[in-house]
Amino acid sequence: MSDNIVIIGGGQAAFALSAKLRALKDERPITLVSAEAVPPYQRPPLSKKYLLGEMEFSRLLLRPEAWYHENGVDLRLATFAEEIDRAACTVRLQDGTLLSYGTLVLATGATPRTLPAALGGDLAGVHVMRDKRDADHLSGALLSGRRVLIIGGGYIGLEAAAVARHRGLEVTLIEMVDRILKRVAAPETADILRGVHARHGVTIRESTGLARLIGRDGHVCGAELSDGSMLDVDLVIVGIGVTANDQLAKAAGLDVANGVIVDAYGRTSDPAIYAVGDCTELPYGEGRVRLESVQNAVDQAESAALAIRGEPVAYVPRPWFWSDQYDVKLQIAGLNQGYDETLVRPGARDGAASVWYFRAGRFIAVDAVNDAKAYVTGKKLLDLGRTPERAILADPAADLKVLLA
Incomplete structure (x- = not known):
């Protein structure tokens, strides 16, 4: 069996996994297959500063193309995988090329509806x-x-x-x-x-x-x-949402639901195949979820790299997101799924506010609009597993630092 690690996908998760493997001193050959004609890059600025003409594309690249050569990553651009043969441990590309793998990683992302x-x-x-x-x-x-x-x-x-x-x-x-x-x-x-x-x-x-x-x-x-x-x-x-690119996995007989089903280590139903990023459905709390965010793509990919390296650590998602609109920055920590109560707290300056979500009395998420202090506090509370006192939250004069004491 080949010891080659083949990564299908050219986004943030694919890059994060290859970079983490090299940071872990994993010297096995890595082949990264991307359908795009350019190396992996940051996507969020595309719909913001890049689209406004305020940022050159070169600044979006996660690493220059030379990085891949210098780090022994065989970067295959403008091509895509057509079929996985799990019995033979090979991936067939669109031009007929067969890539043998010891470990295969699907980082195929999602497609807009x-x-x-x-x-x-x-x-x-x-x-x-x-x-x-x-x-x-x-x-x-x-x-x-x-x-x-x-x-x-x-x-x-x-x-x-x-x-x-x-x-x-x-x-x-x-x-x-x-x-x-x-x-x-x-x-x-x-x-x-x-x-x-x-x-x-x-x-x-x-x-x-x-x-x-x-x-x-x-x-x-x-x-x-x-x-x-x-x-x-x-x-x-x-802008009506995206669907997970799980067709390759489904055709190969892997378990698929709302994306490729993985465990807390990024492993699919085939122990030789992992999946990371937007294409996956992963454990979260007592259920499963598909997370579409840079944070999840990076953290889940780095966790999978540890498992591939033989140093498994279960990935516990701590979701956070952001959205920039005009001069408004919306920062979100946690997932508000199933919330049954909200509390709105005015911010310290005009136009700033935060919305705090609770489910069965427990704090689960916060939306902070131009309110970095509320976002940072909420994120720390979630990391600590704490539920803030409503009276303090409801008092705009109260210092949120008290909640972390």
């Missing part, structure tokens, strides 16, 4: 936002004065709205359910961000879906909404 052709999803001018190619295509379309329709009121849609307004476009955002951020945040957080976007001139229409897009000469030019109203549009950005 798109609109079906029946709704006009195949028209030119309809965009999604996930990778560099998406950002480059979208950047050329974000011209001042144009009219953009954003479909989806999650974080991707709201971030896209902020960038579009910054670049001078007329923005309408539609959300088919009764409020923005319904799946990921409390009404109080949604209210804060809805107000922010309203002040910046974004039209948000909730309880409004898309009936169809209208094209002219193959390019989108309008939209019919679920309430029968019509919009003239020059481009459309679709």
Whole structure:
């Protein structure tokens, strides 16, 4: 059997795993296979500073291409894996190349959901936002004065709205359910961000879906909404979530649910195959979850590297996320799934606030809007497994440091 470690995927998790193995002095050959034509890079700035033209792509690279050569990582760009043969321990690439592995790691990420052709999803001018190619295509379309329709009121849609307004476009955002951020945040957080976007001139229409897009000469030019109203549009950005890239794993007979099922060490149902990052469903608390975040991609990948090295340490997720919109930084610690109580605490300066989540009396998450102190305190409390006193939280004059004493 080969001792080669093959990593399928070219994102943050793939890089983090290869870098951690080298930091652990693992000298086995590593082959990293990426469908993209560029080395692994940071994705979050793509929809923010890169799209605004405030950051060169070279600054997004996790390491220069020379790093891979210097560290013995065989970087295969602009190619992808088509099939895993678990019996032979090989991966077949699209050009027919067979890679033998002793350990295989799936870091295949996720793919944005798109609109079906029946709704006009195949028209030119309809965009999604996930990778560099998406950002480059979208950047050329974000011209001042144009009219953009954003479909989806999650974080991707709201971030896209902020960038579009910054670049001078007329923005309408539609959300088919009764409020923005319904799946990921409390009404109080949604209210804060809805107000922010309203002040910046974004039209948000909730309880409004898309009936169809209208094209002219193959390019989108309008939209019919679920309430029968019509919009003239020059481009459309679709932000309706992502799906795990688990097709390769499923075809190979690995256990798959909402992503590739892994244990606390990143191991799949095949002991020779690991999976990390956005493509995985992993243990969390008493259940399982799929976490789409840089933090999880890095931490889970580094934990898997330890297991591959023979030094297993169970990965206990401590989720945190962030979103930048205009001059607003939203920082989130924990997961609010199943919350049954919230408490809103005003921040120390105008526009700052935090929303604290509880489930069965226990503190589980915090959303901090321009309130770094609330975020840091909440994150530390979660790490310590503590539930803060409501009276202190509810008193805007109280010092949050008391909660950590």
